[in-house]
Amino acid sequence: MRQRLGVDLAATFNLVGGLVKYLSLAPLVPAAVATGYGESPAPFLLATAIGFFCGWTMERLSYGKKQVGMREGFLVVSLTWLFAAMIGALPYWLTAEVQFASPVDSYFEAMSGFTTTGATIVTDIEGLPHGLAMWRQLTQWLGGMGIIVLALAVLPRLRVGGRQLLETELPGPEIEEMTLRIRETAQRLWLLYIALTALMVAVLSVIAWTGLDATMSFYEAVAHALTTLPTGGFSTRARSLEEFGAASQWAIAFFMVVAGVNFALMYRAFFRRQPRVFVRDEEFRLYLTLLGLGSAVLVVELWSEGVLRGEAAIRHSVVNAVSLMTTTGYASADFNEWPLLAAIVLVALMFVGGSAGSTGGSVKVVRHLLLGRILTRELDQAVHPEVVSRIHLNGRPVDERIVRAISSFVLLYVGVFAVGTLLLIIDAARVDSGLRLLDAVAAAATTLGNVGPAFGFAGPMGSFEPFSDFSKIVMIVLMWVGRLEIIPVAVLLTRSYWRV
Amino acid sequence: MKIVVIGAGQVGSTVVEALHNEHDVTVVDLDEQRLSALAERYDAGVIVGNGASRRTLEEAGVRNAGLLIACTSRDEINIIAAIFSKKIAPATKTVVRTTNEEYLEIWHERELDFDLIVSSERETALAVSGLIGVPAARQTDVFADGQVQIVEFDVDGGQRVIGVPLREAEIPPDSKVASIIRGDSIVVPRGEEKIELGDRIIVIGSPEAAQAWSTIIAPAGRRVEDVVIYGAGRTGLATARVLAEQGIKVRIVEPSLERARTAAEELPDARVFQASGMDAEFIERENINKAQAAVFAMRDDAKNHYAATLVKLHGVPYTIAIVHDAHSVEVFERVGIDRAVNPRMITAEEIVRFAHDPRTQQVTMLEGNRFEILDITVRPESKLLGTPFRDLPRTGALIGAIVRESEAVFPHGDDVLLPGDRVIVFTESKRVSIVEQAL
Missing domain, CATH: 3.30.70.1450 (Regulator of K+ conductance, C-terminal domain)
Incomplete structure (x- = not known):
């Protein structure tokens, strides 16, 4: 049987086992937090033990070659994320917490964490013990820059062949060839990620200590930094950012914008002292333009409809537009109650996403930019059949393979979104949950784009708990394929992948 | 001064022609026939041999020479000859001809130890852009960082200056008529001299004055903003790049898909068509005939000739052909192509x-x-x-x-x-x- 497969399953499971083994050490952090707050660390220690044992067994039962090939890479990444969410789910499920009684709910929460979605099934977040609350935040932080990228950066001898694993997990199309060694790239990305997280903790702590915002504290600062830079969106509060002061909200909005910027670009600007890369980068310029445009439309809409006025109108427009476009998913106000036009703008922003190479999800700004150019070119060639033109980005020609990949990605994205919406709406009719069409659209878009909140009962202040188990599983799959940008999972469904 | 010239092709013989009277010139080439033809016409020493061979260079007397000019059609031979020359006699100055603009860039970065590198493509592109800048000009060149321009015009219009004694004519300020060529005779213009229809005149002046002259002589010639280039070889691309840098809208017609792709890749602002450009339907449909000027930079002189004639027939007012055969310039200009530029001639000038x-x-x-x-x-x-x-x-x-x-x-x-x-x-x-x- 094994002879007929074109994929080396043994090597795949061997590598996945190794990754699971190391990842199972992560719950030790919330174990420490729990101990510190006088809570029981048992569920976390148990999760580590189970995870480590499973990983170790998987590694032992399979015999790996020294390297996995490109083909196995897709399977390794896809499986690793499924297993990661399982490890993530263990602490939830193992606690006595009633909100996590169902294994589907636990798995949903863990997948939402690692994929940095931020959709939650919890209804009473403040009721969660500190250890568990911190675990939610930590899963997002680990998932933001990528579990495998982290492994590549810190593990001494991870048997990985080529850069394909890294590229599969990093968000956005790889337009510029990475010139550094994989390990070095991974280390630099994580270094910058850690530095920015630390900076954000510092900024929010200063806001807390100077008394600018009484609600903010060091604990909240750490918790929100851990979920802002990965564009995650889990909060320690059921009403998200609403309870925080204006200063904190502006600061968090700023860091959300930062998190949606290409990390390689920021690395060059800060560590190589080339700030001009920002001015020259076409994606960055469009990213800021779209953020500004989205916020402006909301300000005008909210102000003219009399929902909000003055600084509050501007702040809530900017914070929520930034939050949804960068796919973070915080909310500073219940936009569920905003007029329809505002809701439509917010759903549209969910499809924009962050920049390539950022921690943001969804389609990504650069794909929109290039798709615009691709369509312009197609229309031009319809009129002028002899015209030969290359798509350029930042003055450099883009490889035609990437051009094709972008068109098919967007097509796949829209297709998966449509199927997801359809399944949710059918299921809603089956169980009669009162889900409106816009709510279903928003729920599919928010999970596939790794955003977080939807509309209706799953709105920014609500919870995904009322969805049926089937709908939750649909959304778990959407979050998973959305984080991996569809293609790695989609190839697993083709016959040519498995054939020799 | 003793000068060693490597290569007796078009560039080499033009260089020899210009230098043999004043200097002690020795020419090296592999082709014995070319050399003897050269020796018959000019007073120059000839050596049959490979310019990239040290022994040949020694034999040609590089050690005592003041200057080595490596101007074969092959870049590598030229570069090796110059490197050897620098080794044998560091004091001997070296001039290298190249067809590759990359070497020119490297030289500008001072990474190549030669005294001068001349790129035919670059020089040709500059010549073409000079012609397009002053549409009525037959030939033009700039001096002193572009502050002084010299232009050769065929006088076929311009009431303000024709038939009026020069000292009374309203000629543009900051300019002088350096010479009037009438048939085979040359008139050195004094104040009482008149410009006649059909004369060819040479004007020296500021660039503004040169443009003013151009509008006097060809009043219809406005600033060119839309140029079509046939052929996306190295010369075509270099020309397109220079024109695009001046903000001129460039369209390129190239039959080979591969070269059309390269052109589209290297010149984001140019519009590239993969077509022969030789059929009337295409020329009309894509408004090639609405261009203000067309440059023909294909490899084959005959193709350039045909395409230029065709495009001219469809209404492009100004056509420039880049020609390769030594005698083509006259042929082209005789049959109505507005200007013909010979890259080898231009290269030779730069070397001289x-x-x-x-x-x-x-x-x-x-x-x-x-x-x-x-x-x-x-x-x-x-x-x-x-x-x-x-x-x-x-x-x-x-x-x-x-x-x-x-x-x-x-x-x-x-x-x-x-x-x-x-x-x-x-x-x-x-x-x-x-x-x-x-x-």
């Missing part, structure tokens, strides 16, 4: 400029090799210093402009030459050495 008197910074050849324009610094002991211009001896040479402290001055009768002045001089080629001695 360098080979002249070390004080001479730049030379342009006009009318074949009949005239030269020199850019030369006046010696402190020159007898001409301090004499007002109106009292200077009339020798058939004309000082068109003075570059004084990096600023161009267009002299009048009362001006005098000062020590340290650079002058732009127009003269017959056979009088170059006399002019150089006088200054």
